[in-house]
Every structure is written in C-alpha cells, then in structure tokens.
Amino acid sequence: MDRNAYLNRLSSNLARWVPEQERRDILRWYEEYFNDAGPERERDVINELGDPAALAWRLAVERGYVEGDNEPRRGPKLWQIITGAAIVVALSIPIMLFTQLATARSILGNAVTHAQTEVVARQTEPPLIGQTVFEENLPDSGVYAELEPFTVIDVGIPLGDVTVVADVNDPYSVGVFGDYYVAGRRYELTWSMENGRLRVWGNSEKQSSSADTDSHGVQVVITVPEGETLEQIQVTTGLGDVNLVNVVANEITVETGGGDVVSSWAYAWKKLCLTSRLGDVTLEGALAEKTEVTSGLGNVTVYAACAEDDCAYDLSTGLGDVWVNDRYCGKNVEKKGNLPYELEATSGLGDIYVGFDD
Amino acid sequence: MAFAMGTPLLDACVLAVLSRGDAYGYVLTQQVKARLDISESTLYPVLRRLERDGCLTVYDQSFQGRNRRYYAITDIGRTVLNKRRGEWAVFRDGLEELLKEDAHG
Secondary structure, three states: OOHHHHHHHHHHHHOOOOOHHHHHHHHHHHHHHHHHHOHHHHHHHHHHHOOHHHHHHHHHHHOOOOOOOOOOOOOOOHHHHHHHOOOOHHHHOOHHHHHHHHHHHHHHOHHHHOOOOOOOOOOOOOOEEEEOOOOOOOOOOEEEEEOOOOOEEEEEEOOOEEEEEEEOOOOOEEEEEOOEEEOOEEEEEEEEEEOOEEEEEEEEEEEOOOOOOEEOOOEEEEEEEOOOEEEEEEEEEEEOOEEEEOOEEEEEEEEEEEOOEEEEOOEEEEEEEEEEOOOOEEEEEOOOOEEEEEEOOOOEEEEEEEEHHHEEEEEEEOOOOEEEOOEEOOOEEEEOOOOOEEEEEEEOOOOEEEEEEO | OOOOOOHHHHHHHHHHHHHOOOEEHHHHHHHHHHHOOOOHHHHHHHHHHHHHOOOEEEEEEEEOOEEEEEEEEOHHHHHHHHHHHHHHHHHHHHHHHHHOOOOOO
C-alpha cells in the first residue's frame, strides 16, 4: 500500500462517519503529513499511522461522531471498528469487480462454491448459528458475537475480505458483515460454532427480485486472544483480501481467487500455506516447518524471521525475477538441506522477494 | 497514559513547541510524540483550533519541489502560552502537594 492507496482507504473509511467538510480537512492534514515526511519516509509514516480503517475510526471517535471505548489504548480493536458502524473497507473491492465474480469462481472451482472443510471436534456443545441481517441500503448489516474458545477456524466464502487477528484484549469472536447481489442473486454469509469449530460460509442460492449488482461491504473478522494456539486455520475466499495478524495455529491455509494475502506475524507450527491467484502474497514473521507461498499473477514477498542458514528454499517464477536478501537470483533458485525451515515460493508472472534475518 | 490531556494542555504543548521556532506538521508531531503518547490525529484538530483562534499562522514553503506547510506562533499565541504556563504551574504544584508520599500528610 502506498501513500495514495493509504489516503484513499482513509477517505473511504472516514466517509462512513465524518461529514464531508471535516473529512476533507482531515485528509488535507494527512496529505500534508505525508508531504512533510517526504517520499523517503512514506513507509515509516504508513507504519506509524497504522491501519487506515483503525485510524478513521479513531478520528471519528475523537471528534465525537461515534461512541468509542473510554479505555485508553493504542488503537481500537478490530471488532470495535466493525461493530461500531459499517464496513466501508470491504467496499474497497471495486464494485465492477463483482461482475467478475463468475470468473473468479471458475478459477477456483469447487474450492469456492463448496468451500467447507470438515475438521476435528474438541467439545460437544449445541450449535450456535448467526446469520447476517438483511436490510437493503443498510451497509452495516451484520452480526458480531463473542464465543466460547474454538480451536478450528474454517472460512469458505465466495466473496469478501477475511481478517483473523489475535490480540491481548480480544475475546474469541466472530463478526460477519455485509451482503451483496450479483446478477440478481443475493448472497449471504453465515457462521456456526459447534464443538470448538467456527465455520463461516456463503449461501448463494437466494433469488433477488432485482437484477442489480450491488454490494454492501462484505467482511469477516475473527478474533482470538493472544497466546492461544489453534489446531487449524483454513480460509478460502473467491474474491477478497485475507489478513492474518498475530494468530498461532498448528496449520494455516489461506487461499483467495482475487485479492491480496498478508500474514503479519501469524505463526504456524507445522505448515503455513498462502495462495492468491490474482493478487500479491506477503508474509512477515516466523516460518513454519514447511511454508508455501504462491501467487498466480502477483508478487510474493517474504520477510522471514530466521537466518538464511536455517532455511532450505525453492523459489521460482515464470516471468518475474527472484531476489534473496537483495541478491538477484534469476528465475529460480534452490537451496537444499536438512534444515529446520523449508520455504517454497512460486509466482507465475510476478517477482519473488525473500529477505532473511541477518 | 492514565491521565487525559485536556484541550488547554494540548494547546499549550503545541504552542510551546512553536515558540521555539516554526515547524511543519510532521516535525511538530514527532516532537510531541517523543515526549507524550499523543498521536497526530489528536494534534491536527488542535492546530486547526489554534489557527482559528489566531494563536498561530500558517504559511507554505517549497522544499525539494513540494510544499511544506509551516506553523508559526503569533503574539496572541504567546500570550495564551504564558497564561497556560502560569495556570499549569499552579495546577502542578497543587497536584504534587496532594499526591506526594508523606506519611504525616
């Protein structure tokens, strides 16, 4: 995300809560802020400001447009951003893309239409079912629920952004927001919680009277208390971004048809598998015993929190370039060995960049 | 931080930084951030308010082909800052008196 993308995201998020004139004023300040810092510090500024949606929320709270948490903290928790009001973030998927849903679906095939995985149960409890609320023109339709601990996350949706985040102050929770129409068909997201297993999936068979293609922002946000290790995290979305932050599991598998995947200090003990067909994949943090990062058209970036000597890797791209620690390595490079970490990165058209700790 | 910073204190902080010299938003923010857990999102309305009240003025200066917006304290701003400094001294002394660790207090 560069400066302009950041400001656009900030703007679209502010639009939900803050009147236009003040919004312009705020944006001007942040433009100035970026200008002042200069292009060489653009990345620092983005890191400093943090998630644009969170910043927009903070600004709205500080100005009294929404009721915030009185507790002083660094930033709002994700679910507060979302439950407090609507998700405009998800609208960052341009609406025109929705017409391409069919394409994305055919790319992913069954993975999308029937993306539901069976997983191991831990507890026996009656199922708890939550469903998105539908009201036309109400962008903040959705449900949020705090849950009993779960050990498996299984998300398989045809469209929407998915965020899985662990934080000290977070409960076990799920939020499912938004609904959308594609070619006269109404889609909805549903979740269930049963036997320690949280599932989110999309129903697509409902017929809508109108033939409009429209979206009210589709977003799934799951939170886990920091320090808990889950059995498995499995996320599949046909079209949308996937963000993993800080979560820990034995196995993590993420796949999106069109969208970016970002894993920021998420950790898998055994296997970490991140795939985007059309977008970029970025992984920052510790590697799993076996890590696979794959992009069809986009770039693959890995900032591995281990020394190069501890990692066996196999990196290859069809048309792009491969870089390891700023060394140019052509179209593919392989380093074998019986090492603690194994990294496999593949891109069809994009570049692969891997950086290791010194 | 457990203690909330009210408007008058925030105003005083910004004015105090500017009293040492004109600054642009980024540097101003960094200077305040270096000392206090206050974000740029809090400072921006403070600057707007101070500008509206005539406590500071704004001017643009080009720097390496781009415009930087500088903030400068005005005479009104200096008056307000001095007033706040006096009020703060009284407030601080009172607080310290109340909070001090003194078994015989």
